[in-house]
Amino acid sequence: MSDQPSPARADQPGAGPSAAETRGGDKPAIPEDRLVTTVHSLSLPEGPLDYTATAGTVVLKEEPEGEEYDRGAAYAELFSVSYVVPGTDDAPRPVMFAFNGGPGASTVWLHLGLLGPRRVESGDAGAPAAPPHQLLDNHETILKDADLVVVDAMTTGYSRPAPGQKPNRHHGLAEDRDLIAAFIIDWLTRNRRWTSPIYLAGESYGTTRASAVAAHLMDRYYVAVAGIALISPVLDFGTIVFSAGNDRPYLHYLPTYAAIAHAHGKHEGRLLQDVVDEAEAFAEQEYPALLAAGARLDPAQKQEAAARIGALIGVDPDWVERADLRVEHLAFLAELLREEGLVTGRIDGRFTAPAGNGNSARMETDPSIDQLAPSYTATINQYLGGELEFTSDVVYEIMSGRVHPWSYKDFENRSVEVASDLARLLRKSPHTTVLVSHGYHDAATPFHASEHVLAQLAIPREDYSDRIRVEYYEAGHMMYCHEPSRLALSQHLSEWVTGADAAAVDDPDAEDDAATE
Known part of the structure; x- marks a missing residue:
């Protein structure tokens, strides 16, 4: 130039x-x-x-x-x-x-x-x-x-x-x-x-x-x-801000969690589009009814739902169940690669960085912003x-x-x-x-x-x-x-x-x- x-x-x-x-x-x-x-x-x-x-x-x-x-x-x-x-x-x-x-x-x-x-x-x-x-x-x-x-x-x-x-x-x-x-x-x-x-x-x-x-x-x-x-x-x-009584973000974030999990090898052998399509179908059809049921949900149904969500987003179903099936995004980004000692990026979930605190409930900083x-x-x-x-x-x-x-x-x-x-x-x-x-x-x-x-x-x-x-x-x-x-x-x-x-x-x-x- x-x-x-x-x-x-x-x-x-x-x-x-x-x-x-x-x-x-x-x-x-x-x-x-x-x-x-x-x-x-x-x-x-x-x-x-x-x-x-x-x-x-x-x-x-x-x-x-x-x-x-x-x-x-x-x-x-x-x-x-x-x-x-x-x-x-x-x-x-x-x-x-x-x-x-x-x-x-x-x-x-x-x-x-x-x-x-x-x-x-x-x-x-x-x-x-x-x-x-x-x-x-x-x-x-x-x-x-x-x-x-x-x-x-x-x-x-x-x-x-x-x-x-x-x-x-x-x-x-x-x-x-x-x-x-x-x-x-x-x-x-x-x-x-x-x-x-x-x-x-x-x-x-x-x-x-x-x-x-x-x-x-x-x-x-x-x-x-x-x-x-x-x-x-x-x-x-209202579709992305996690606040009391608002279940919309939990539904809308789920397909993104699944895509990020795919980027980190949690859906080995599957195409990204197939994973996203499955997550979107669940978020639009079954997931709203599960969250709406609340305390009326049978314990066995809740456990089954947690297993389904955990498999989709690449985390332990027990962790999903303890979260009452509601996975907040900063918590997910801290949890996904916890066993590897890493946190995942918010701006871009493909990025990772070492976790400062391996037991932290939420990511403390965004590696994608920090690195770019x-x-x-x-x-x-x-x-x-x-x-x-x-x-x-x-x-x-x-x-x-x-x-x-x-x-x-x-x-x-x-x-x-x-x-x-x-x-x-x-x-x-x-x-x-x-x-x-x-x-x-x-x-x-x-x-x-x-x-x-x-x-x-x-x-x-x-x-x-x-x-x-x-x-x-x-x-x-x-x-x-x-x-x-x-x-x-x-x-x-x-x-x-x-x-x-x-x-x-x-x-x-x-x-x-x-x-x-």
Whole structure:
């Protein structure tokens, strides 16, 4: 990859002082945009891909509330990197806005793991990358098909409140939704891209954010997105949050437990899909009745059920019976490989690490995050300050606990969910499509929970069939650390943005040709 950096323009004071550096006296300084644009070229097998990268913080302003009108007041400085390929014809390129979740995660994961023109060599389960960490050219970047904007939510990355503002005003579902939507509106206006097809890509809580933001863009601004990519989605927290009286997570996690057990040799000689199919059938048919029976369940039936569950998820049936047939996910991840002295990953159940306490009831740390994060931390800091020439006086927050407590105040006495937002958007916007990506070994946002929520969306059956594409990968939450899954997901994203997947459905012969190949 050859870089040809260009100096920041006059309206992009990348080399100037930060807002924090210009504060003085009792009155907060007026913040300014700090953007640096550099020129790059990515060598692809089909030829060079020339693009610009604009990295830095933009100041978002709001109209003050009250009777007296005033000019917009600065309230946030959001960090983003925009990758733009110069136009070659009259048709505007699509633009994809991407973000991770947490809450508290920066967008480094999608940025350097999957979507951007440069990608981190992170390694995989059993072979995480050792330092010195490095970046590689990403020949599968979505930039081939769409311009890309990766943006960090408040208090993640370099995003911070404007001087005199408090960050916690943005630490909540509705507040975060409004902030990201405002950023998108601002970007479209600054870059004169209002007629470009707009795509959103979110991962984990970023899928909660993407669904809420897309609905808000339509409800508030009448901006209809062309599509939403939901990578490792959670659309209804009631399906994954273990709480008293809520049996749904036990049902939805069971197929994931079975898949993780398969990854660690607990179903020797069987195909992963066969194991998953059996677990899903049990979770949907027999398991709900067993849990609903409670104390009414005959002891012999309970013992038989525990044996069935233990065989499916690779643990001692006595342990399942003592858990009253209800296996919590952190407990499972500590129990599965206890005899080997290992704990299993939550973000990706294929990862393992030595147990600090062999008798611990729950996993104490997540080996998948622990083994992947250092490569992302090193490379994003080197990349931003080196190739993209942007620096800041604050720390780039890869993962920040400072966003907590996260507010869900609009969901008092009910489950936090955005499925209704997604359904409302699909009813309002007939051209919006959805790409859903599940990792079989993801114990953070289990695939069966997502399947269930999507199947219950309040949309016509034909819309569910025609406008929602669901894909699966033999990896975890960040399935792109698994090279075959990264290649497959990149291909699926490309097909989705370019419309190649729809063309294949419309042309039966195309499907036959693909099957033959």
